[in-house]
Amino acid sequence: xxxxxxxxxxxxxxxxxxxxGHNVTASLVSSQVAKHADYGGVIPELAAREHLKALRPxxxxxxxxxxxxxDDIDAVTVTSSPGLLPALLVGLSFAKGLAAATAKPLVGIxxxxxxxxxAFLETPDRLQLPEAYPLLxxxxxxxxxxxxxxxxxxxxxxxxxxxxDAAGEAxxxxxxxxxxxxxxxxxxxxxxxxxxxxxxxxxxxxxxxxGQALKPKNRLNFSFSGVKTAxxxxxxxxxxxxNLDQPLDLADDAVADIAASYQEAIVDAxxxxxxxxxxxxxxRTVALSGGVxxxxxxxxxxxxxxxxxxFIAPPKYCTDNAAMVAGLGYYYVRAGRADDFSIDAAPxxxxxxxxxxxxxx
Ligand code: KG4
Ligand code: ZN
Numbered sequence: 001x002x003x004x005x006x007x008x009x010x011x012x013x014x015x016x017x018x019x020x021g022h023n024v025t026a027s028l029v030s031s032q033v034a035k036h037a038d039y040g041g042v043i044p045e046l047a048a049r050e051h052l053k054a055l056r057p058x059x060x061x062x063x064x065x066x067x068x069x070x071d072d073i074d075a076v077t078v079t080s081s082p083g084l085l086p087a088l089l090v091g092l093s094f095a096k097g098l099a100a101a102t103a104k105p106l107v108g109i110x111x112x113x114x115x116x117x118x119a120f121l122e123t124p125d126r127l128q129l130p131e132a133y134p135l136l137x138x139x140x141x142x143x144x145x146x147x148x149x150x151x152x153x154x155x156x157x158x159x160x161x162x163x164x165d166a167a168g169e170a171x172x173x174x175x176x177x178x179x180x181x182x183x184x185x186x187x188x189x190x191x192x193x194x195x196x197x198x199x200x201x202x203x204x205x206x207x208x209x210x211g212q213a214l215k216p217k218n219r220l221n222f223s224f225s226g227v228k229t230a231x232x233x234x235x236x237x238x239x240x241x242x243n244l245d246q247p248l249d250l251a252d253d254a255v256a257d258i259a260a261s262y263q264e265a266i267v268d269a270x271x272x273x274x275x276x277x278x279x280x281x282x283x284r285t286v287a288l289s290g291g292v293x294x295x296x297x298x299x300x301x302x303x304x305x306x307x308x309x310x311f312i313a314p315p316k317y318c319t320d321n322a323a324m325v326a327g328l329g330y331y332y333v334r335a336g337r338a339d340d341f342s343i344d345a346a347p348x349x350x351x352x353x354x355x356x357x358x359x360x361x
Pocket of ligand 1: 140141142144167168169172184189293294295296318
């Protein structure tokens with residue numbers, strides 16, 4: 001079954017064709033990063049306009065690369081939530097048009113669950129093993145930081161999530177403070193390789209320590225606003241913290257040390273909470289996905305710490321892409337789901353209580 005995937009939830013316009021859930025025939029991503037760089041973050045209206053321009057040519061290129069015609073597509077799947085509302089609406093409207101024109105089923109996809117699936121796009125066998133469950137996934141992206149536990153029957157439990165910034169957002173905001181280019185994650189990752197991760201003692205949010213007891217309800221939640229403020233004070237001083245436009249008076253190696261220490265604080269919190277969740281639940285597989293899963297320090301520290309099989313998607317399927325959308329979509333279509341044309345876009349996380357790709361789902 002050839003499933004078309006469309007992804008426009010943020011600043012990447014992506015289209016893919018995936019055969020039978022895991023065989024990626026073509027996956028194209030057009031990034032708008034350069035358009036948003038001047039603002040140090042994604043502007044929703046601008047993102048929507050760029051999706052509008054990019055979708056049709058990218059669809060044509062994807063079909064060309066897949067050596068398929070629109071008629072060869074068996075279903076149209078599209079990210080309908082969560083994300084930036086104007087951006088989602090463009091992709092969803094485009095998908096509705098395609099589904100109507102081809103008389104093929106339309107399925108709206110949850111972007112968060114698509115990231116969860118992304119870790120298994122290239123390893124379908126793992127999903128078929130009873131001993132793989134329960135499966136613990138850490139989704140870390142520009143919009144999410146959450147731990148999801150999936151049972152063999154496909155039922156899911158959100159164990160914890162960020163109470164403020166997502167990990168990717170924390171990287172991007174830090175880069176802005178350090179006057180580094182957008183998006184900040186890849187730049188800080190690079191600096192982290194040359195800087196000293198022990199140079200600054202940044203707080204590990206909601207991990208306890210520092211004389212502060214951790215409330216049980218926050219055991220598996222995350223918080224990155226404290227470390228971001230600590231970075232701001234470190235760089236600008238408390239009195240000057242509001243003056244973000246002033247040039248930074250820091251040598252390159254000092255910036256690298258600060259970036260490495262900041263990355264270390266975020267990575268430590270992510271790894272620690274994943275280990276706690278593993279211990280609490282007895283999960284037998286760990287998956288790591290979302291754009292921040294590209295981070296080399298996180299990949300390394302997670303691989304060193306996790307003693308059950310660990311699945312991390314290749315970077316191209318960690319950052320936003322449509323292959324993860326089409327792959328997840330295949331399982332819904334196979335189960336007979338088709339959304340009607342009144343399906344709406346929604347910015348919030350929505351229902352993540354079930355996935356269709358688990359062994360007994
Ligand atoms: O999954 P994604 O492409 O989009 C969302 O769904 O948000 O994630 C984008 C985020 C950005 O915040 C970006 O800075 C971060 O992923 N990111 C990284 C790295 N590559 C991308 N963060 C840390 N290290 C990286 N190497
Ligand atoms: Zn994403």
